[in-house]
Amino acid sequence: MDKAKILIIDDDPDFVDAVTPILKSAMYDVVCASNPAEGKEKALSEKPDLILLDIMMDSLFDGFSLCHDIKTSKEFEGMKDTPVIFVSAVKEMTGSRFQFKGEEQGLRGPDDYIDKPVKPDDLIARIERLLKN
Amino acid sequence: MLDEKPVVLVIDDEEAMRDSCSQILAKDGFQPETAGNGDVGLKKARDVKPDLVLIDLKMPGISGFEVLDKIKEHDPSIISIVITGYATVESAVEAMKKGAYDFLPKPFTPDQLRIIIRRGLERRRLIQETERLRREKMLMEENFITMVSHQLRSPLGTIAQYFEVILAGMVGKVEPRQEEMLAKARDRLESLMELINDWLDMARMNRGQIVDRLKPLSLKEVLKDIVEFMQPSAQKENIQLELVSYSGRDVVQGDDETLKQVFSNLITNAIKYNTPNGKVKVFLEETEDSVAVNVEDTGIGIPEEHLNYIFDQFYRIKKKGEKKSGGTGLGLSIAKKIVEAHAGIIRVVSKTGKGSTFTVVLPKARPESEKE
Numbered sequence: 001m002d003k004a005k006i007l008i009i010d011d012d013p014d015f016v017d018a019v020t021p022i023l024k025s026a027m028y029d030v031v032c033a034s035n036p037a038e039g040k041e042k043a044l045s046e047k048p049d050l051i052l053l054d055i056m057m058d059s060l061f062d063g064f065s066l067c068h069d070i071k072t073s074k075e076f077e078g079m080k081d082t083p084v085i086f087v088s089a090v091k092e093m094t095g096s097r098f099q100f101k102g103e104e105q106g107l108r109g110p111d112d113y114i115d116k117p118v119k120p121d122d123l124i125a126r127i128e129r130l131l132k133n
Numbered sequence: 134m135l136d137e138k139p140v141v142l143v144i145d146d147e148e149a150m151r152d153s154c155s156q157i158l159a160k161d162g163f164q165p166e167t168a169g170n171g172d173v174g175l176k177k178a179r180d181v182k183p184d185l186v187l188i189d190l191k192m193p194g195i196s197g198f199e200v201l202d203k204i205k206e207h208d209p210s211i212i213s214i215v216i217t218g219y220a221t222v223e224s225a226v227e228a229m230k231k232g233a234y235d236f237l238p239k240p241f242t243p244d245q246l247r248i249i250i251r252r253g254l255e256r257r258r259l260i261q262e263t264e265r266l267r268r269e270k271m272l273m274e275e276n277f278i279t280m281v282s283h284q285l286r287s288p289l290g291t292i293a294q295y296f297e298v299i300l301a302g303m304v305g306k307v308e309p310r311q312e313e314m315l316a317k318a319r320d321r322l323e324s325l326m327e328l329i330n331d332w333l334d335m336a337r338m339n340r341g342q343i344v345d346r347l348k349p350l351s352l353k354e355v356l357k358d359i360v361e362f363m364q365p366s367a368q369k370e371n372i373q374l375e376l377v378s379y380s381g382r383d384v385v386q387g388d389d390e391t392l393k394q395v396f397s398n399l400i401t402n403a404i405k406y407n408t409p410n411g412k413v414k415v416f417l418e419e420t421e422d423s424v425a426v427n428v429e430d431t432g433i434g435i436p437e438e439h440l441n442y443i444f445d446q447f448y449r450i451k452k453k454g455e456k457k458s459g460g461t462g463l464g465l466s467i468a469k470k471i472v473e474a475h476a477g478i479i480r481v482v483s484k485t486g487k488g489s490t491f492t493v494v495l496p497k498a499r500p501e502s503e504k505e
Contacts, residue, residue, distance in 0.1 A: 012291055014291045014295070018298050019298075021298050022297075022298060025301075025303045056283055089286040089289075089290040116286070116287075116290030116293075117297050119297060120303065121365075122365050122366075125365055126365075
């Protein structure tokens with residue numbers, strides 16, 4: 001199989017900087033976007049195999065809505081099955097990994113959650129599991 | 134609020150009364166509305182959303198008392214003033230009991246009407262102001278905690294991320310002494326993040342909020358998610374984590390998020406305080422009116438003298454020769470707070486050297502609330 005391509009959408013450049021070597025070490029191609037709009041654009045142009053998406057960027061919940069768009073909107077036709085992993089530094093906020101309120105409001109949730117900082121092994125294991133499906 | 138005229142609704146079957154009240158009200162800068170009986174009055178109250186309503190007690194059709202009762206359903210802060218020609222102490226008391234703000238016996242002078250209306254509106258303004266402030270405060274509190282959490286944790290998370298990558302040797306070789314120090318720095322950072330989490334949790338965990346969110350919930354599902362989620366960290370510590378299958382009833386009135394927090398806390402502890410190659414077994418048990426979740430480990434156990442205190446805030450078991458601090462000392466007290474908000478019990482049985490079993494007992498949901 002070709003190298004899988006992973007898109008990181010996160011507004012913290014240092015986080016992207018620190019996570020990229022993990023993905024590269026597992027032989028993934030990495031593309032980055034630093035805000036939801038750029039994320040949308042890159043998702044469409046790069047057609048990644050998996051997306052790591054920060055939940056809180058410009059606003060508290062823009063990660064949620066972007067994920068919902070990818071999973072449901074016409075614009076992203078053909079990308080519905082692209083796995084999305086939510087990455088967040090905030091475990092216990094209104095949008096913790098256990099409390100995806102968006103689902104109650106009819107928003108589609110992600111395929112997995114991971115907390116910042118991510119453990120390299122854990123991140124790779126989760127990505128591999130999702131890519132296998 | 135000031136540029137809008139206060140709306141006053143007059144519900145009275147006497148036309149003369151409605152007219153004279155309207156005139157006085159209009160002259161005084163209020164917007165008068167009228168209704169000739171209780172039914173029309175209630176309908177109008179819904180449409181024009183009055184700030185204050187004058188209600189005649191004796192009317193054909195539904196009585197003033199009934200109007201008093203029902204009008205509160207649309208707007209609990211509405212000010213009702215009862216006007217009546219048959220003023221008796223009994224009817225006044227009755228009206229007050231039903232939530233009337235004041236009582237004005239007929240006949241009354243325009244001045245009496247003005248005074249009582251002004252007082253009533255002032256009262257309404259105060260109620261609304263209080264409510265507005267209460268809501269604003271609540272919103273600020275909620276967002277404050279989320280923002281603080283985000284702004285404190287984000288930079289720490291990124292710092293920790295750098296440590297992780299360096300320690301994993303992904304950006305070059307790390308000398309043993311460097312690795313040791315970096316690992317310590319990472320561990321300290323991690324406990325700091327945990328502490329921030331637990332403090333914020335403690336601050337925001339509010340019994341009422343949990344109770345409001347209770348709904349029928351399958352414990353099996355909750356545990357399946359958690360066990361799956363914890364599996365990688367169990368494997369990393371070489372701990373066998375198992376969820377025993379169960380076919381009994383498992384539906385409780387629960388709040389998904391906070392219950393998951395409880396079980397993830399218990400399982401994390403069971404992994405952390407286990408012996409190498411140990412086991413963690415999660416299993417359900419049913420009694421007549423409750424379901425118990427057990428988290429059993431083969432770990433180091435908790436000395437008996439500590440058992441009574443482990444659910445207390447900031448209680449930590451200190452052991453000689455152990456440098457690593459065992460968490461923030463808040464995890465179990467948060468768990469206890471959550472379980473108690475569910476009208477449940479959390480308890481522990483432990484034997485030093487053998488292991489501990491934490492049990493969360495939750496009342497079963499009543500069958501009728503299980504139906505979707």
